[in-house]
Amino acid sequence: MREAGRTTRHISVQAAPFDLAAEVEKLTGGRTDIGAVVTFTGLCRDEAGLLSALELEHYPGMAEDEVTRVVDEAEQRWPLQAVGVIHRFGVIRPGEVIVLVVTASAHRVAAFEAASFLMDYLKTRAPFWKKEHPADGSSGGWVEAKALDDLAAERWSAAKRD
Amino acid sequence: MREAGRTTRHISVQAAPFDLAAEVEKLTGGRTDIGAVVTFTGLCRDEAGLLSALELEHYPGMAEDEVTRVVDEAEQRWPLQAVGVIHRFGVIRPGEVIVLVVTASAHRVAAFEAASFLMDYLKTRAPFWKKEHPADGSSGGWVEAKALDDLAAERWSAAKRD
């Protein structure tokens, strides 16, 4: 896991909560070659009290595969020493974590860009769907995909062409 | 600390190590309005075994003031719900943390951009200087500022003019 030139990686699609510090430690602990670690944590918001929970449906098998393909692409684009993605499914309450991305590199720009890229690509490519459970007990609906998320993902294609 | 519209902040210039998870919890724990948390951790590298430690000199008083001014500017540019900066001084060994930036926002782009901005500005504005202690016991020298870091900071001025 720790040889020079190899990227330590941890990918998981799971229902269970997880611990930020433990995940970072798992990826970077004991190493002295890492200069920069960026983490992104995506949480469930209560939308000013309107939301009691999000329910995340996923495509078992494809979710893991697609996250892996996105991580592969990030590793090809940036010199990463470690990369981790955990994406949860099932019922997630406000304040709970939905997704974690961790990137580690010798330098900060690679770590920042790779983490931002991973989130943009996961948003538009990983097969997960959010359903809202309103606090008033009504039936709720599926969260609509945002055109802005597609644009965010597309800027990485533009960057590649430059 | 937790009213709507107020940004929770924690700024510290200190010699002591700190705990990533505890700092994130301090800034975001118990809240249900945060959608995205980005952390940046900058660590001391051993430069393939050549370095035994970095010694960080700082300008007491001005370091805290300047970090505060940089955080003020980030808060003006992005809608942040919480922001934290911890910068250490003194002798720091490979694998140890030098700096931590935490940003929290309702949406991921603000959290990513603000964290990246904070690091670029801290690099070029916060009065800290790194001296290298080589592993072979020789006297070592001061780390030179990188022109690239100035360029990284300047792109935020360009972005403002757009």
Added chain:
Amino acid sequence: MVKLVYFAWVRERMGMAEEMVELPASVQTIADLALWLAGRDEGAALAFANPDVVRAAIDKHHVSPQTSVQGAREIAFFPPMTGG
């Protein structure tokens, strides 16, 4: 026989999570399959009412509407993703 799987509101409108079907010879592409499914009943018609919105995967890889369904073992239909 090919396995069809549905997710999110496509699943709800189809009224099922998966099914095994024998594709007629006229169904060559993902777009053909969507059109064929839409003609089956009211729920399916609603699921594919706006075929540009529905996404598809063959054997757990994203594909475009023009992709051939030949050799597919599992074909999935679902709305645009909203994870992350």
Added chain:
Amino acid sequence: MVKLVYFAWVRERMGMAEEMVELPASVQTIADLALWLAGRDEGAALAFANPDVVRAAIDKHHVSPQTSVQGAREIAFFPPMTGG
């Protein structure tokens, strides 16, 4: 009297971390002060050998070489920052 403080290699070349000085009337700006200090001895000359590289702060705010030193209580000289 004004307090001068030095950091990193400016401190090492000046041979001190701080000092109290009475500025002559000819020293109006940060650039004037750097030039005046550089004339004092060999170490100071080395510290300010490339005045474009040395940064300054007045009362803990970054300033440019053209900034007036009038009213300053504490003036700092240091190399470009390398924190973060």
